[in-house]
Amino acid sequence: MTIDERIQNTVKDLINKDPLPVNPLLMALKALKENIHVFHADFEFRNLFAIAKKNKKGVYFYPTISGDQRTQRFILAHLLGHYYLHFFQNKNGQFYRQYHYLSDAISKKESEADKFAYQLLMPDQVVRKLIIQNYSAKQMANVFQISSQKVNIRLNQITEGNL
Numbered sequence: 001m002t003i004d005e006r007i008q009n010t011v012k013d014l015i016n017k018d019p020l021p022v023n024p025l026l027m028a029l030k031a032l033k034e035n036i037h038v039f040h041a042d043f044e045f046r047n048l049f050a051i052a053k054k055n056k057k058g059v060y061f062y063p064t065i066s067g068d069q070r071t072q073r074f075i076l077a078h079l080l081g082h083y084y085l086h087f088f089q090n091k092n093g094q095f096y097r098q099y100h101y102l103s104d105a106i107s108k109k110e111s112e113a114d115k116f117a118y119q120l121l122m123p124d125q126v127v128r129k130l131i132i133q134n135y136s137a138k139q140m141a142n143v144f145q146i147s148s149q150k151v152n153i154r155l156n157q158i159t160e161g162n163l
Contacts, residue, residue, distance in 0.1 A: 003085065003112055010084045011119045036083065038076070040065040052079050054087050070147050074117055081116030082109070115157075121146050122154045131155075 001009075035058035041051070042065050051062040061083075063075040086109050122144050130140050137155065141148040 004115075006085060007081075007112070007116050007119055011116065011123065014080075014120060015123055035059060036061065038063070042066070050075050050079055052082050052087075059083060059087065070141075070145055070150075073121060073145060074147075074150060077117035077120045078113045080120065081113035085109075085112055085116060118150065118154045118157060122151065124158065127154060127158060131158075 037058055038061045041062040049064055053060045053062075061076065061079045063072060063079065067075070122140070126143075127140070130143065135143070137148045137151045140151045140155075144151065
């Protein structure tokens with residue numbers, strides 16, 4: 001199974017359990033059954049987005065406390081992407097996420113976690129339905145409770161067939 005198929009299948013399963021807009025914090029809290037713990041952190045370095053760690057006692061997400069609610073939603077969805085896609089591959093289970101600038105190379109795992117977050121927060125079928133209904137990116141941002149910038153990236157993914 002390809003990574004895109006894994007993302008689609010996992011997102012589909014998660015979305016079937018929650019109404020839209022998807023609330024990644026609630027998903028993480030429900031995942032406590034899977035031993036996921038969320039603690040917000042105030043990082044000294046402002047370009048540090050989040051840390052996710054795994055040890056014998058469980059999985060720990062440390063998203064930054066800085067940023068608005070829409071940014072927080074994306075960070076948590078991104079961390080869930082690492083959890084569902086990568087933690088089984090990584091024995092020490094530690095990931096760091098920094099803001100990326102145009103000159104930065106995004107690692108494959110970071111790109112996959114981003115892709116997971118975009119699909120989780122803005123499911124393909126719903127985005128396509130809103131496109132048909134002539135929703136603007138700003139209107140979609142309000143529907144999905146995510147930034148217009150993230151909506152534009154998702155629209156580009158769909159247009160390019162890079163789901």
